[in-house]
Amino acid sequence: MNLGLRWKLYGDGSAPPPGEVVRPQERLSWGRTAGLGAQHVIAMFGATFVFPVIMGLDPNLAIMMSGVATILFLLIVQGRVPSYLGTSASFVAAAAVISPEGANPAVLTGAILVAGVVLALSGVAIHLLGPRAVLAAFPPAVTGAVVMLIGFNLAPVVAENYWPFDQWVGLLTMAFVILATVLLRGFLGRITILLGLVFGFVLSWVFDQAFGAAPLPEGQGGGAAPRVDLGAVGDAAWIGLPDFHAPVFETSAILVALPAVIALIAENAGHVKAVQEMTGDDLNPYMGRAIFADGLATSLASSVGGSPTTTYAENIGVMAATRVYSTAAYYVAALVAILFGLCPKFGELVAATPAGVLGGITVVLYGMIGLLGAKIWVENRVDFGNPIVLVPLAAGLIAGIGGVSLHITEGFSLEGIALGTIIILAGYHVLYRLAPASMRPAPAPDGIEDGHDASDSGAGVVLGSGVDTRDDTAAPSGGVGTETGKERREGGGQVT
Numbered sequence: 456m457n458l459g460l461r462w463k464l465y466g467d468g469s470a471p472p473p474g475e476v477v478r479p480q481e482r483l484s485w486g487r488t489a490g491l492g493a494q495h496v497i498a499m500f501g502a503t504f505v506f507p508v509i510m511g512l513d514p515n516l517a518i519m520m521s522g523v524a525t526i527l528f529l530l531i532v533q534g535r536v537p538s539y540l541g542t543s544a545s546f547v548a549a550a551a552v553i554s555p556e557g558a559n560p561a562v563l564t565g566a567i568l569v570a571g572v573v574l575a576l577s578g579v580a581i582h583l584l585g586p587r588a589v590l591a592a593f594p595p596a597v598t599g600a601v602v603m604l605i606g607f608n609l610a611p612v613v614a615e616n617y618w619p620f621d622q623w624v625g626l627l628t629m630a631f632v633i634l635a636t637v638l639l640r641g642f643l644g645r646i647t648i649l650l651g652l653v654f655g656f657v658l659s660w661v662f663d664q665a666f667g668a669a670p671l672p673e674g675q676g677g678g679a680a681p682r683v684d685l686g687a688v689g690d691a692a693w694i695g696l697p698d699f700h701a702p703v704f705e706t707s708a709i710l711v712a713l714p715a716v717i718a719l720i721a722e723n724a725g726h727v728k729a730v731q732e733m734t735g736d737d738l739n740p741y742m743g744r745a746i747f748a749d750g751l752a753t754s755l756a757s758s759v760g761g762s763p764t765t766t767y768a769e770n771i772g773v774m775a776a777t778r779v780y781s782t783a784a785y786y787v788a789a790l791v792a793i794l795f796g797l798c799p800k801f802g803e804l805v806a807a808t809p810a811g812v813l814g815g816i817t818v819v820l821y822g823m824i825g826l827l828g829a830k831i832w833v834e835n836r837v838d839f840g841n842p843i844v845l846v847p848l849a850a851g852l853i854a855g856i857g858g859v860s861l862h863i864t865e866g867f868s869l870e871g872i873a874l875g876t877i878i879i880l881a882g883y884h885v886l887y888r889l890a891p892a893s894m895r896p897a898p899a900p901d902g903i904e905d906g907h908d909a910s911d912s913g914a915g916v917v918l919g920s921g922v923d924t925r926d927d928t929a930a931p932s933g934g935v936g937t938e939t940g941k942e943r944r945e946g947g948g949q950v951t
Contacts, residue, residue: 459534462783471778478734479537482783491779492787495539496795499767499788502648503541504805507762509817510550511557512564514805516697517542519796520761522789524752528766529789531748534782535741536730537774539789540752543765544824545715545722546570548605548872551612553708560760565702566712568757574716575750581720582743589724589742596896597883598721599831600848601714604855604875606825613818619672621682621811624662628655628815636819648816655812659683669811682809691803697796700760710869714876719765721831723749726766733771734780843890847882851875 465477468484482488499521507517524540546567554563581588618625632651639647659682662669668679723746731738738745745766753763770788774780795801831837839845853859855875863869869877887895 458530459532459782462781465781475778476734477779477781479534479736479780479782482781483779488781488783489787491773491777491781491784492791494773494777495770495784495788496791497649499539499541499769499792500649502544502767502769503762503792505648505652505813505816505820506542506544506547508805508808509547509813510563510762511554511560512550512762513698513760513802515796515799515802516699516760517756517762517796519697519793520756520759521764522792522796524756524764525785525789525792527752527755528745528748529782529785531751532741532744535736536727536738536745537734537780537782537785538726538730538745538766539770539785540749540764541767541769543715543719543753543763544820545605545718545765546712546763547821547824548608548612549708549712549715551609551616552711552871556616559703559708561700561703562705562708563712564700564757564760565704566708567763568702568754569704569709570712570716571750571753571755571757571763573713573750574719574753575747577716577720578743578745578747578750580743581746586724586739586742589720593717593720593880594883594896595831595835596837596844596848597879598717599828599835599837600851600879601717601828601876602721602831603825603828604852604872604879605715605718606821606823606828607852607856608872608875609817609821609824610856613814613821617810617814617817620814621659621662621669621809622814624655624659624669624682624809624811625814625818627658628812629818630815631655632816632819648820651816651819652808652812655809655815656683659809659812682811683807685804685807688800688803688807691800693800694797695799697799697802698760702757702760710873711871714872715763717876717880719749719753720746723766726771729771730774730780733775838896841894841896843883843886843894844896847879847886850882851877851879854878 459480462480462482465471465481465483468482468487470483470487471477477483483491500518503521504514504518507514521539521541525538528536528538528540546563549566550563553566554560628651631654632647635643635647635650639650643650663682668681670679724742727738727742727745730736749765753765756762756764770785832839837844839848852875855872855878858871859874860870861874
């Protein structure tokens, strides 16, 4: 059985000349491959440990399990889809509801585990039915709305949980991330969240020295506390296992987490298409495998208390810049991540991130997650003049973001993301089937992989998370997460 563990040496093992690429089943010299693996570690590092901190999970375990998940993913796709699996942001909103400030990590990981199983089963269905099944179930109109719902539902978390701790550190950290994202180019432009974390950490220490401890917000017992407290870092061991815990399953928590599956299907599909465009390989037969692998990896990680996983566009950006698609570099990155996870001192350092710094970072991150939904709409030309699209999406977004509750029984209710997603998904498909044929959004044309034209309309025709655009001539907008197909082949642009 071919597991993609054999690599042919590319030329003499040196970097490819302009116009040439190193394919997934090829590799450079092991020294250069190790260097590329280090680049992939740095690219995934910021988000992979920031999101567990935000969700109240162990960042050490998240880093370690990201390495395990990446190896599992590469084996399942037989080395044909070079990708790194880092911590997924799609469950951050669910975490804020299920386990506010890390109060119920076991219930959260139990809900994520079930969502991972559903994602894996979706991958099996897509593998058997074909990639077009994704589009039929989750057209971009629906996918964009769910992604927007997940992001914007987090606004109160920033306002209530992080920002009040130190508004000035939060404001300056936010400003740094925004400026760095726009002004920095190339590789630095892809790790602005990590740079923002470092900036905020240093700024918090400076504020402690210059102004003393920060006053605690109301409801935190009053008084003041230092912004940076590294006491636990000094006490932690250099080598040791991260904190494991078993998941706990609660129906209400599972329903809150399930909508993230829609976002993950879209994200994985978009990333497979992005890699397909860069490598020139036909990866449609592997799309179902990739989604199944991500679901299985998420289930495995959460079964021991780890964070959910997803393929990372940051690492796709590294491939675009280097033109090296070798999966050997990803195996190196995965092994390095596992070693990082075995350092408790590192985990305590991450856990010591000041709340004000997280406020500055999350106000950007959460907004970007929400706007990715709008990006899906724009890139797929979703027609909001059609009431089949407009009405259920409008109702679902307001119900989900506004916190509308639907009480089913005395102890069970639907609200927030879960209720909004049900309204969007069920409302769209019911209206689509009840409406006359003349009102229905245009379906995806045959030959979708070859592009689409001005006649495409309605619910959108290309599923993806913003990295699968097919317009090779469009000028880049310069914003975060924008990249045309031409730029991907030439190594430019930024990807989030």
